[in-house]
Amino acid sequence: LFRSETTDYALVAPRYGTNQELIDLTHSLRKQGIRTVLDGVFNHTSTDFKAFADLRQNGPASAYKDWYFVKSWPIRVEENPNYEAWAGFRSMPKVNLKHPAARDYMLKVVQDWQEQADIAGWRLDVANEVEMDFWRAFRKAVKKQNEDRWILGEVWTDASPWLEGDQWDSAMNYQFRDAVVQYVANGRTTSTEFWGSLMRVHFGYGPAVSRNMLNLLSSHDTPRFVTLCEGDAKLALLGAGLQFTWIGAPSIYYGEEIGMEGGRDPDNRRGMVWNNATNENPFLQEYRALATLRRLSPALQSGEPSLIEANDADRTLVFRRGTENQGVTVVVNRSTVDRNVAIPAAGASRAYIDLLSNRVVSVEEDTLSINMPPLSLAVLAEDSAAMRQVRSHVHRARAGEVSLP
Template sequence: MQGVIDHLDHLETLGITAIYFTPVFKATTNHKYDTIDYMNVDPHFGDNALLKKLVDRCHERGIRVLLDAVFNHSGYYFPPFQDVLERQENSKYKDWFHLPQFPVTSDPQPNYRTFAFEPKMPKINTENPEVRAYFLEVARYWIEDIGVDGWRLDVANEVDHAFWREFRHVVKDVNPDAYILGEVWHESGPWLQGDQFDAVMNYPFTNAVLDYFCKQRIDRTTFQQRIERLLVTYPEQTTNAAFNLLDSHDTARLLTLCENDKEKMKQAVLFQFTFPGTPCVYYGDEVGLDGGHDPAAGKRWNGTRKNKTTTYSRSTRR
């Protein structure tokens, strides 16, 4: 986090008005999507006081800060889940997770529900009142006490709608202008009725732009049809709040998707920045960082390029 503070001049020069961080909470992995402490910043990044300092410095420059919340699943070493493993059916947290049988075990494979069949990420039961109260307090704390400006919600389509409605009420009660962004990879009407999210990660837009400009898999007519479908799927105000990205921590980098063709990349970005919604630049794209799907590493190219940007994504690769 101190590194981001040290480079705020650079981000302000680029025209950045918001920074989205992938998870910063305490976890055991590099990607931090296996949260074990939702109320404290991971020591790899700093601490809560340093995050508060970062938020304050960003606000001084008119830059907002968006955090990533993982409420669909926890990490294996999340204390409530460890209590379940230790006390089994006598654990007071046994209803916090989806546990069809006891004893709970991950060997040779988990006999509890998980995210993506990963035993280190047990799925959370957000229908449980205690669970809802806990995570709604998490949502409130970071907005009210630390001052962050919104949430990006991981695996949002796998969490029940009732929880997200409560979540929106709590967040908007603290900060009516807070931005609530869901990770949904397909058309997302059920989440965009005004009672849950302000926007979703607009991957249908992403795929249309990549297929036309970068991969050249579709012709102009097909591209036009796919874009027009997006424009008529949602109300205008929803389209204007859309989170339009071309790459992220979950994908290969844009330059690599363009086969290192900088002209293709520029055309894709030009369309992104002239289309209704909020353009997101994945950190490093502004200097031509490339890289495939994990574990492929990125590298810099020797050219330079300047972009005016309104949203900036800084994260670890997952």
């Protein structure tokens, strides 16, 4: 919208379009059931932003002299900058959001865009580097007219200090990503260690917050997950399967759903390869199936996780996601060979179905046994007409048909 080096918070960057086009887009998307979250950069501006430009011209006589952290006068930009800047990049001077005028300006930016466009929330860039008092005021401004607006902060470590109900609603869950990368892409952790990593994050935040965490595998700041898997489609889709079956909100970085690769920035920011978004693309097929299954499964949306078995020797993992009314069992084979996984039957049903395939698994002596191909994931549910209907929708979605009830 404004880009990381913002020159005008009231104007969409011309390379992206016009203000009216953005406003129209948000309303059009809303009609199609898609909500718009803006990416807000409040920690820093560009050196061409009006406040900093005035500061460069007028020095300590500028009305904006307290908007930034200037160490001496006159301001130097080209060589040896004498002001605080994000990560030391001279083109992004850091804003003093403790200063009332700077704080009020940024809050007005938020209110103005919320009044003009259909905004469902904000993703906050380098949010851990901004004063907490600003985020408290920000939350009040965002929630004033609509309590349901979502506030998502960028932080790479534990976000607990910001998730106590007075600042953000959610955070980018890089801890989830790290766990999946180590277990799936790199194969460096055991099933027990992987489960432990997931549960430490889950219990650290608590169930209510965990349900709102943004679970990602890739972002504009990391190598793409497919590349970390060295192009192995089975590994990459196993990671996606865990992303869609774990508690929290799956976040798909553009192109992941078609298998795009990319190393470190800027390689991970290649243009979208639209020609690969075909019904024949196995990545797109599986992402459609996973997204449909999650949308139709209350257990996967909000069910609590519980461990059934972590087998480190076989590199398999079995866990349950359950609500009062529904439960599913997720079976993972991280090994590179077939594994037969035996699971205690939780209910009275004598048969289970895999919601991601055509398999039916019978129960014998209170145990269900399923053969898992290498690098695969299954989602098992007690066989019933309702679950068969869910599976039918999943299969149709995989084929490119829209079939949500």
